[in-house]
Amino acid sequence: MQKPSTCARPPWPQLLGCALAVTLTACGGGGGGGSAGTSAPASATTLSGTAVDGYLQGARVLLDVNGNGLADAGEPTATTDANGRYRLDYSTLSSPIAGMRVVVTGGVDTDTGNAFTGMLTARADGAQAGQLVSPLTSLVDALVAEGFSLDAARLKVASALGLSVADLATDPVAALASQPVLYTRQVALQRAVQLLASAEQGSDTAYVAQEKVLRKLAIVIVAQSSPATVGELVARANLSQASAGRDLADAVEDALNEALRSQGGRASAKASLKAMDQIRVEMESSRDYSLGRAATRLDERNGGSAYSGLAGSVGKAEAINTFTRRAGTATTVSQPASTAGRLLASNCFQCHGTGGVGGFDRIRGSDAAEVRDYLRKPARSDIMAAHAQGYTSAQLDAIIAYLKQ
Known part of the structure; x- marks a missing residue:
């Protein structure tokens, strides 16, 4: 496939895959669907938006003026609030910011309470307000690095994952109740990328390794002719642990889909995602990229079989309940007036x-x-x-x- 030549090859593969024409809504720290509030309007020299895997709190947001991926002197930075929202003041810059990279690192994923060790990227656009930075914008960014225009990259990513271009501009946490697939696919993508980056890292930094993994996934997406799951795309990447990445992505999506259908709903999804992160970290730290063996080791340390149930196809519902109870988020049963019977x-x-x-x-x-x-x-x-x-x-x-x- 011939690559579009409508834009120059950027110096570093990050872009905003979600150029919003409307103000991004945000809801309370990792809450369900709907709009609980709206980002304050950006001034003429303010770029505002949301950083989301789950909402990232306390993350650093960098407007990477020179495109080197580093926070250099004079480059605007901001810190996200509990809802992942940020406001970058770029009044000291004399050049237009459209096309500059927005890079998000650090902080805490409010869905799991875990430190966020990944990297999310986007490109600033003319909207100024509602600049979403998410796992999907990072993937779109990787296609731009391969020579695609922003619009073409968005269309390829949306088509490959069975989404619409408008979906790429949607906060997955705010839309959880109506479009759970946006959330489950994004968190599955981010975890697969981080696992594969760990396996491929070598002497690279973790962020450079993630960039390389995203570029490999971009190549797969370019060749993709029909919608696929995150796991299916990962499996086709030219990466040493592509099979393990697929296993993890599939397990994350399966667990979250079942958790969201359960009575525990959002609370169960958060507890299950935190447990899946523990399995991923076990795979990374042991350098043993078998999902099943990592889950078994965690069960041996913690007692029971919940991790294996969550990672496998048998006992998933009970495993989800176990992690929900451990997280202290079990639904309280309201008692009727009479308890006789x-x-x-x-x-x-x-x-x-x-x-x-x-x-x-x-x-x-x-x-x-x-x-x-x-x-x-x-x-x-x-x-x-x-x-x-x-x-x-x-x-x-x-x-x-x-x-x-």
Whole structure:
């Protein structure tokens, strides 16, 4: 494929893949979808926006004027707040900032509480306000480094991941409730990039290694003709641990998708992502890039089998519940006015509960009287019939009364 020649090759592969035409909305530290607030309007010499993997708090944001990737004297910098928002004052600059790199490093990922050891990049555009810097903007940036125009790079990344160009301009945390795929794909991408960079690093700095990994992924995207998952793209990259990167990306997406569907929702997703980060760090520190073996080692140190369940295909739901409880974010079950019959109804909880996270709220309030219908069925015909026929009529009435509250 011939590369577009509509822009000059930039000195360093970072660009803003999300040139927003509207003000970026932000919500409370890692909250769910919707818009809880709006970034303050930028002045004529202020560049504002949001840095997000989860929202990055306390991260350094650099306007890289000379394109060397370093914070040199006189280059504007800022620090992100708890919602990942930043405001860069570039009033001391005499040249236009459009096309200059915005580089984000350090800080804490508010979704996990872990230090952010990666790097996110973008390119400033004429909007000034709402400049999103995310894993996807970093990937778009890598395509610009390969000679693509900004618009062409956005289109290639969006098409390769089954997204729209507008999706690349969307804060994935603010849109979590309506578009969870934006969040799950971005965090999976960032973790795969960091894992692969660790494997390829050698004498390079971690940031240079991540840049090289993104360029390898850009080559894959150029050749991609149909939508794919992050894992599928990673698997096609010419990298020594591409298979391990795919395993990690797939496991992250699978775990988060299931966590978001659970009653724990956002809280479970955060707890699961933190656990997946622990597995990734174990892979990196041991230089053993087997997802399964890393999870097993963590289980041996911590007891139980939660890490293996989260990384594998069996026991994922219970593993998610385990990490949610450990994080202290389990859903509190609201008790009805009368708790008579609750102990008897605990048998229902074994099937209809959520492993200790949530529980009766998922089956309360419906027409529990249908339980009596199972008394007319053979005990071996249905598990509900077997359960129901283990109670007396009075006991069933007590269960029904409890569940109907």
